[in-house]
Amino acid sequence: MHDDEVDVSTEIVATLIQEQFPQWNGRAIRLVPSTGTVSAIFRVGDDLAARFPLRLSDAAEVLAVLEGEARASAELAQVSRFPVPEPVALGKPGAGYPMPWSVQTWLPGTIAFEADPSGSDAFAEDLAAFIAALRGAETRGRVFSGEGRGGVLTDHDEWMAKCFDESAGLLDVPRLRQVWGDLRELPRKDADVMSHGDLIAGNVLVNGDRLSGVLDTGGFGPADPALDLVGAWHLLQPGPREVLRRALACDDLEWERGKAWAFQQAMGVVWYYVETNPTMSSMGRRTLDRLLESME
Template sequence: MTADGWDGSSGLVIDTLLVRELLVAQFPRWAALPLEPVDSSGLVNAIFRLGSDLSVRLPLRPSTTDMVQREQAKLAALAPFLPVAIPSVEAIGSPTGAYPGEWSIHRWLSGTTPSPDTLAHPRVLAADLAVFVDALRRVDLPDRTPAYPGERRTRASMVSMDSSTREAIAELDGLIDARAALASWEESLAAPYDGREVWVHSDLTPGNLLVSAEGRLTAVLDFETCGVGDPSCDLFPAWHLLPANVHDEFRTALDVDDATWLRGRGRVLSQAVIVLRHHRDTNPALASYALHAIGRVLGQ
């Protein structure tokens, strides 16, 4: 696997050769371990498995800021409060001439990515997800970093998503039922919000979850956008993963009112149409996930 940073405009190729060179120079104790790319449709990091117990993550848009260090601190602070494993940063690599940004080595987490078409025990997974979301909501830390750190604070607002969502729906007319999508979005946009904020992961999509062979939630990944925000941000599994016949159980476990449910549905639709608009021709896996989520939102 190779990953072209900065949306393909930089010419930077992140491959096993580059990662091996970085390891030799900065972490020689791990440099001889087997190294292989992890197949991923993600847009944030290139990931490589290092030996049996570690992974290497390199942001596709390298940065010399302390982003990786902030993530390390956030993960360490949250881990004691959560019922399943989350990433732990074992080491942070420094920028070099070959890779001009910080990168990290994580502990490898076991499990497989769940698929909505092959869930063995959806009610069990729904219950596990609700326990995780509830535990995260109850976290009380002095550092209340906003969800989507580094972006405008209004990113968490539904209104701030309106124009980009409408543009995406209009452009996808014919590929999706644009009329139904717009009606659904407007219903969600009108749902009231009292401003209450809790800790949210904000991207509980299948690619950021790991499950055991028995279908139990074993780990949650990618906390880059984690912070405090609208509780509806963590209802993504309902439309990305869980069948409709367990939605009521998921809602009840999290005490989700109608307005919060509608906002959660709208967030899923907004993310999905924007992803589909930008990646339908370049990232088939992401496009497939987005189409699935849109279909679930629209009841198709």
């Protein structure tokens, strides 16, 4: 998926486990088919998952990121009413793999890409309850880090310009430029709240039509209160979307800023993954379609 992607195999993972965590030696190592774009994921036995960063980076920098993610995941686990992965250990480079890696608990369930809950009011209520619990957590004086989504919309203008250029022939770029021109101007009025930061189908587990768990919790941190509303557009059809909006008591401005963050994310994944991760690219198209339909 990436030009700087690192190869990691079950043999490498088994060797790393044997050398660094002998208490788990002999457990079955299985690559987990995933739409994820950041890490390769391997099950270690039945109750653990090992995550290996895919893009080659400085080992010390990767370690700092993984340590921060572990702290964030542990903090989120304390406030979520739904199961989330919890950090277990950090591994070191070795066996031909050049970076640190992490181990966390494995959650059972079906990702929302495979069991689409988008038409379920009950799922929308669950998702709203998850977001509300995170919003209610203490920021402890922390503010948005400045990395990624969740701060100032206009900080993403340069990236969006690249997305529009790369999307020529894939999307109705003139219309989408106009949409971004309107969304980027939306003002910000509320202080940061604690947020998951990436509520897409690949990070949500379902059981039937209910939310059963949330993955990729290492980004838990303070951000624009509208940021987690991306889930309304990535995950829900119009009826359940309104259920979520009512449950969270979103005013018009917050709701529109949620659209803006969903639009920013969707524009990036359509072209970037069109060949290497078609599921992610299709998610972006679907989200854009939902956003445009809501503006008609």
